[in-house]
Amino acid sequence: MTQKMKCFVMHRIGQVGVIEKPVPRPGPSDAIIRTTAALICTSDTHTVAGAMGDRQGLTLGHEAVGVIHELGELAAASGLFHVGQRVAVSAITPCYACDNCQRGYPSQCGGMLGGWTFANVKDGSFAEYFHVNNAVANLAPIPDGVTDEQAAYCCDMLSTGFVAAEFANIPIGGSVAVFSQGPVGMMATVGARLCGAGLVIGVESAPNRIALAIKYGCDVIVDFTKEDPIEAILKLTGGKGVDAAIEALGSAKTFAACVSVTRPGETISNVGFCCERTA
C-alpha cells in the first residue's frame, strides 16, 4: 500500500493549501529525504504569485534538510551516504552530466536556470518527504555540531550570498557595495566580510533589515529612499567607485546602478533573482 504524506502546495496562482500525495520513491541515483527543517524563500511567494507561470498542485519549497529515508541503488552503492543520515539539500539540484554542468555552470543545468527544479518543474520540499535527483552530488552531510535549523540556512540563502562574494574578486581591504539586504544580500555581506572586504556598503531602506545588515557586517547603509545610491556610493569612495558590487535584488535598475558604482575593470556579481516582482 502506498504510503501517504502531507504537502504544502500551490493549487493555482495565488492559492495555496495542504494536500496528501504518495511518498515518492527513488530512481537508481536518487534519494528520498524525510524533512526535519525547511525555510521559506521569497521565491516561493513569487511562484505562488505566478512568476513562473501557473502550477496546479505543485509542492512548494526548495530550502530543506532532513534524514535519508531511502536511497536508490547507485546512490547507496557509492558508499558515501546511508539511510538515517542527516543531510542538507541544495536548492539547486543539477545533473552534473550535461554540457552546461561540465562547463562549470551547474545552476544552468540543461539551460538557463535549469538547475532549479524544486517547486519549479518538480515537487518541492514543503512535504513530509521529498525526492532528490543525483543524490551523491546534491546531498551534503550535516556535521554533528550543526543543528538542522542551522543547516537549513546553507541550502540557499547562505550559499547564494557567499558565492556572490566569492565571484566578486574582492581584494583584501577592498570596498564592496551590496544592493539590497534581504536574506541573500545579507549573506553576501557576511561573505564579503569573510573575503576580506575593508568597507561594505549596504543599500537598503527597511529599518529591520538595516539593523540586521549592520549586525552582519555592513559598515555603512545607503537608504535609497533618502538619497541617490549611486551618488552616495561614489561619495563614500572618494569618487572612485567600489572594487566590487553585488546585485542581490534582481531588478534592471539595481543592476545598472552596480555598473555605475563599480570601478572600471572590476567585478559585479549578480545573484538577485526577480525579488522585485512582488510587493
Added chain:
Amino acid sequence: MTQKMKCFVMHRIGQVGVIEKPVPRPGPSDAIIRTTAALICTSDTHTVAGAMGDRQGLTLGHEAVGVIHELGELAAASGLFHVGQRVAVSAITPCYACDNCQRGYPSQCGGMLGGWTFANVKDGSFAEYFHVNNAVANLAPIPDGVTDEQAAYCCDMLSTGFVAAEFANIPIGGSVAVFSQGPVGMMATVGARLCGAGLVIGVESAPNRIALAIKYGCDVIVDFTKEDPIEAILKLTGGKGVDAAIEALGSAKTFAACVSVTRPGETISNVGFCCERTA
C-alpha cells in the same frame, strides 16, 4: 626660433582645417615623433561631430607611426629607444603609474577611458610631428619586415580587435558572434580565428563590409536588416547560443543582443565605443 609644422585640426564642432603650430618639445619621459603614416578612425569623425564636446584648434588623429625625432632625458636614458628609430604609437597612452594602471586597466588611466588622450585632451597625431608621453611604455619598435603603412593598423584597429578576442575566453572550436564588422569588429573576427574559434558569426548589413568580413574569417553573416540577429544566432547554434560574443559597435541594443545570444556563464567582450552615434 621655434620650428613650425602643419596640423589637421578641428576648428570647432563640424569644422576642420589645416593650421600651423610649433613642433612640440618632450618632457623628461616623453618623445616627439615625426609622422610617416596615419589612419583615420571613426572616432575622429565622432569627435568632429561633437561627441566629446567642443574642441577649438585641437589636432585630430590617434593612429600613427613615425620616426623618433627627439627623446626626453629619461626616455633616452632607458637605452630602449633612440632618435631615428621607427616606432608605432598606441592610440591609448596611459601613465602606467596611477591606481587604475597598477590594477591592470591602463585604458582607464586616472579615470574612465582616461588613457585616451590623443585628439581628446591633447593634440593628436595628424601633424608633421606629435608628442608621446611616457615614451618607454607607449612606443613599440617596428620590425624591419613591417612597413609603416602596415604598422599603422596595429595602433588601434588591430590591437583593439585582438584584445576583444583575447578577453572573450574562446575555447578551441568555440562559437563566436561579432556584432558589427567595422574595422575593429573585423579585426575581432581575425582575433577570434587566431584564438581557435570554430564558428565565427558576423552581424553586419553593409555589402562591402560583408565581403571583407568573409575574407577575414566570418563563416556566416547575419544581416540584421533582413532577420532578427538574436533568433538567427540562436538558430545557428542549435538553440544553445554562442560561447562568446564580441560587441564592436557601441550601442546599448547590440550589447543587450550579446547578452541574449551568449550561453549562460560565458563571456562578452565589449570594445564598441559610440560608433553608432554618427550616420
Added chain:
Amino acid sequence: MTQKMKCFVMHRIGQVGVIEKPVPRPGPSDAIIRTTAALICTSDTHTVAGAMGDRQGLTLGHEAVGVIHELGELAAASGLFHVGQRVAVSAITPCYACDNCQRGYPSQCGGMLGGWTFANVKDGSFAEYFHVNNAVANLAPIPDGVTDEQAAYCCDMLSTGFVAAEFANIPIGGSVAVFSQGPVGMMATVGARLCGAGLVIGVESAPNRIALAIKYGCDVIVDFTKEDPIEAILKLTGGKGVDAAIEALGSAKTFAACVSVTRPGETISNVGFCCERTA
C-alpha cells in the same frame, strides 16, 4: 546464455594475449559500446611494463570509439543517446558527482588521476564491447562527416594536447615551448597554433617525430641531444623566455626545464604522464 567477446589483455607484467570474456551489461547510468576503432597509447605499453602495478587478465586500451550496443535505463531516459548511435568515449570517465569533479577537476575524480579507470581499475576498450560508466557525461556523438578512425584521435591524444594549449594562457602572437613531440606533444603544438601562438618551439630528437612536428606547426625544433634546450630556447627568445611552456613528456627534468625557459609570471601546462618510464 551469456554472450562472449574477444579481449586483448595483460596477463601479467610483461605478458599480453587475447582471451574471451562475457559481454558486459550496463548499470542504470551506463552504456555498452561495440568497438569499431581504437588506438594504442604509450600508457598501454607502460601498463604492460608494470607502471601501474601488476594486473592479471585486465583488458587494455582507453582510446576507442564505437556504436552504442546497450544503454542503462537512466542513460536511455536522458533522451540524449540511443542504441545504434556512433559515439566517441573519453579516455577519462569521471563520475562528475564527487567533490573533485564538482570543484572542476574531473580528471582527479575521487582522488589523484581517479578519472582514469579504463585499463587501470576496470577493463579497457581493446575488446569487441566495452562498458562506459556515467554514459551521458562520458559519451560524445560523432558527427556524420567524421569517420570512426578520425574520431578515435579525439579520445585522448588530441583532447589532452588541446587542453594543454588552452591551459597555457597563450597570448596572440605569443611564444610557446612544447617539450616532447610525441602524440600528445604534437597535438599540443596544433593546439598552441589554434590558440594564436606566433612562435612554437618543439623539443625533440627523433627524426620522424621532428618531421611530423614541423608539419603540425612547430616553427623551430630544439634537439636536446645536440644542444642544451634551456639555453637554446632562451636564445631563440632574445633571453626573455617563452610566454608559455607545455610539458608533454612526464619527467621531472623536463618539468624543471619548463620552469627555466618560461618568463616570470607565465604559465606551464603539464600533460606529460610517465612517458619517459619505458625505453
Added chain:
Amino acid sequence: MTQKMKCFVMHRIGQVGVIEKPVPRPGPSDAIIRTTAALICTSDTHTVAGAMGDRQGLTLGHEAVGVIHELGELAAASGLFHVGQRVAVSAITPCYACDNCQRGYPSQCGGMLGGWTFANVKDGSFAEYFHVNNAVANLAPIPDGVTDEQAAYCCDMLSTGFVAAEFANIPIGGSVAVFSQGPVGMMATVGARLCGAGLVIGVESAPNRIALAIKYGCDVIVDFTKEDPIEAILKLTGGKGVDAAIEALGSAKTFAACVSVTRPGETISNVGFCCERTA
C-alpha cells in the same frame, strides 16, 4: 655644499658599519624620503652573508617610511604628492613601463626579481634619506590614523604575506597550509584568515613563532621537528589535502611539500625567498 647623511652599509661580505654619504638628489620622476621608521628583513642578513654576491659600501634596508624631502619635477607635477607628506615606500620599486611590468608582473621588472632594487642594485633605506624611483607609482600616503611604526610593516612583510593569500585562491571555509611562520608566513596566515580560510595549518618549530602564529590566526601548528608535515597535514584534512598551500620559507623541500599536501587542481603561492640560506 653637498649635504651629508649617515648610512648603515655592508662594507663587504660579513661586515657592516655606519658611513657618511651625500644626501641623494631626485631625477625628474623620483623622490627623496627622510627616513622616520625602518625594519630589518631577513633578506638584509642574507645580503650581508653574501647571498646576492659581494657589495662594497652598499646601504642596506628596503622596508622604510618617512617624509617627502624633495620631489622631481614630474613627480611634483602629478599633483599626487607634496614635500612634507608622510609616505610608505614599497620594498619593490618597479618602473611600471617595461614589458614585464605591462604584463602585470612588476616584481619581475626588467627581468627576474628586477623590481627589487633597494640594497641590491642601489642604496637601500637604512640612511637618514633615501632615493625612490618612479615616485608616483612607488609611494603610498600614510593615513592620519596610522603611525610610522605601523606603516613600516606594510612595506614588505604584510604586503608580501597578504599577496600570498590573495594569489592562493582560498574558498570561503577552505583549508590552508602555511609553511614557515616567519614574518611573511605569519602575515600570510593573517591574509588567509582575511580571505575566508576555515582552517589554517602553520608549519613551524620555533616556540616563540608558534605562540605568535596561533595569536595571528593558525588553528593548528605542525612542528616539523616532531612529525612529518606532509603526513600530518594529510591527516588533518581527512586524507584530501588542503585547498591551498603557501610556501613562505624559500626551500625546494618546502615547495615540494606544498605540492604533496595540496589537493589536485588547487593553488600554491610561493613567497618564500631564500630565507633558509642562513642559519
